[in-house]
Amino acid sequence: MKFLDNIVLFFTGALSFNRKAYALIDKDLRQEEDNFLLAARADLLGLNFPTMYYMLELIPYMVEEEEAWIKRMVKRKSIWEERFSDLDIDP
Amino acid sequence: MLKVEFYGGKGGVGKTTLSSARAYYYTKLGKKTLLVSTDPAHSISDVLGVQVGSKIKSITPLLDAIEIDPEEEANLYIDQIRRDMNAILSPVVLEDVNKQLRAAKVMPGTHEASLFDKMIELMDRYKDVYEVMIFDTAPTGHTLRLLTLPELLIEWFAGLIKKREKIVKLKAMLGLKEEDPILTRLKMRHAIFLKAKDIIQSENTSIHLVMNPEKMPLEETKKAMRFLSEAHQPVTEIIINKILPPNIVDPFFKNRIEKEQEVISEVKAIYKDLKITEIYMIDQDMDADSLIKIIDLL
Numbered sequence: 151m152k153f154l155d156n157i158v159l160f161f162t163g164a165l166s167f168n169r170k171a172y173a174l175i176d177k178d179l180r181q182e183e184d185n186f187l188l189a190a191r192a193d194l195l196g197l198n199f200p201t202m203y204y205m206l207e208l209i210p211y212m213v214e215e216e217e218a219w220i221k222r223m224v225k226r227k228s229i230w231e232e233r234f235s236d237l238d239i240d241p
Numbered sequence: 242m243l244k245v246e247f248y249g250g251k252g253g254v255g256k257t258t259l260s261s262a263r264a265y266y267y268t269k270l271g272k273k274t275l276l277v278s279t280d281p282a283h284s285i286s287d288v289l290g291v292q293v294g295s296k297i298k299s300i301t302p303l304l305d306a307i308e309i310d311p312e313e314e315a316n317l318y319i320d321q322i323r324r325d326m327n328a329i330l331s332p333v334v335l336e337d338v339n340k341q342l343r344a345a346k347v348m349p350g351t352h353e354a355s356l357f358d359k360m361i362e363l364m365d366r367y368k369d370v371y372e373v374m375i376f377d378t379a380p381t382g383h384t385l386r387l388l389t390l391p392e393l394l395i396e397w398f399a400g401l402i403k404k405r406e407k408i409v410k411l412k413a414m415l416g417l418k419e420e421d422p423i424l425t426r427l428k429m430r431h432a433i434f435l436k437a438k439d440i441i442q443s444e445n446t447s448i449h450l451v452m453n454p455e456k457m458p459l460e461e462t463k464k465a466m467r468f469l470s471e472a473h474q475p476v477t478e479i480i481i482n483k484i485l486p487p488n489i490v491d492p493f494f495k496n497r498i499e500k501e502q503e504v505i506s507e508v509k510a511i512y513k514d515l516k517i518t519e520i521y522m523i524d525q526d527m528d529a530d531s532l533i534k535i536i537d538l539l
Binding site: 189 | 342348350354405407422423427430
């Protein structure tokens with residue numbers, strides 16, 4: 151049965167032409183989310199904006215994005231690596 | 242159509258007295274009036290002789306008053322966020338966010354924003370209840386600066402909305418189509434600030450600067466005038482308060498009276514197009530009874 155599963159997996163992988171496109175969008179999305187987070191929660195970096203008060207009400211909905219962002223920031227090994235990976239986005 | 246008047250000026254020049262007197266003046270014309278104090282050092286209670294609080298209180302059948310408490314408003318706002326949060330977040334992250342919210346209560350800017358929010362709320366929610374709304378603001382530069390806030394915030398929120406819309410679009414492309422509460426909230430705020438800008442820049446809204454006939458308040462008034470004209474918020478009236486009566490013969494006061502008149506003519510010369518109101522000093526301390534004397538002078 152496992153053998154059969156592997157064959158199925160092999161063909162889904164080999165024939166999935168959308169994968170690269172999805173990965174591209176996913177990368178774009180993460181970039182946009184980071185940008186938004188920076189604009190909305192600049193106070194986390196110590197920048198004080200007059201809008202900070204109004205951003206408080208967004209916190210409950212941004213916790214997830216924030217956590218993902220922190221994880222990404224902690225995991226990154228080098229900025230170069232990240233930039234080079236732009237050229238080859240296959241995960 | 243609601244008429245809104247803001248009274249500003251240096252500390253101690255008589256903003257509270259004059260705005261209270263103006264409020265009474267409008268009630269004498271038969272207009273339902275709300276007197277709002279935004280000064281953290283509230284004193285309309287002392288002038289009116291009635292204890293006013295952070296809830297709207299009726300003073301006379303036509304006059305209501307309220308003293309905004311920025312701290313209380315900020316607490317209400319943050320507690321509401323906390324309630325929203327409890328419904329959607331897991332207890333693990335809750336504590337972390339709670340820490341952020343607690344810190345926000347004492348963050349610089351929080352009280353200004355909560356004060357501004359309450360002002361907008363009053364102007365919007367009660368626009369059909371009152372004919373006139375009079376704001377007794379904190380010393381110059383503080384609350385008057387708030388009047389220019391909507392413009393800044395509208396732009397900022399428009400930018401955030403654009404960014405957020407892009408995120409929602411990308412998510413939709415990945416098949417993650419769902420309601421985005423962040424976008425909804427951003428749009429709601431944006432709409433509120435647009436409304437505030439409409440009210441503040443409407444023809445029915447006017448700014449009145451109060452000063453005393455002395456050099457320092459004059460400089461402060463000039464500064465405020467400059468700032469407000471740069472922000473396209475024209476001032477309609479300058480009230481010169483506590484002028485010494487001209488009939489004093491004592492040489493000490495004679496000298497002072499001359500100096501005061503110099504300042505008054507300077508104001509008249511610089512601001513030719515504005516309404517300049519002169520109020521003479523009265524021989525009593527300010528309370529509900531002496532207020533009546535001033536109402537007729539306005």
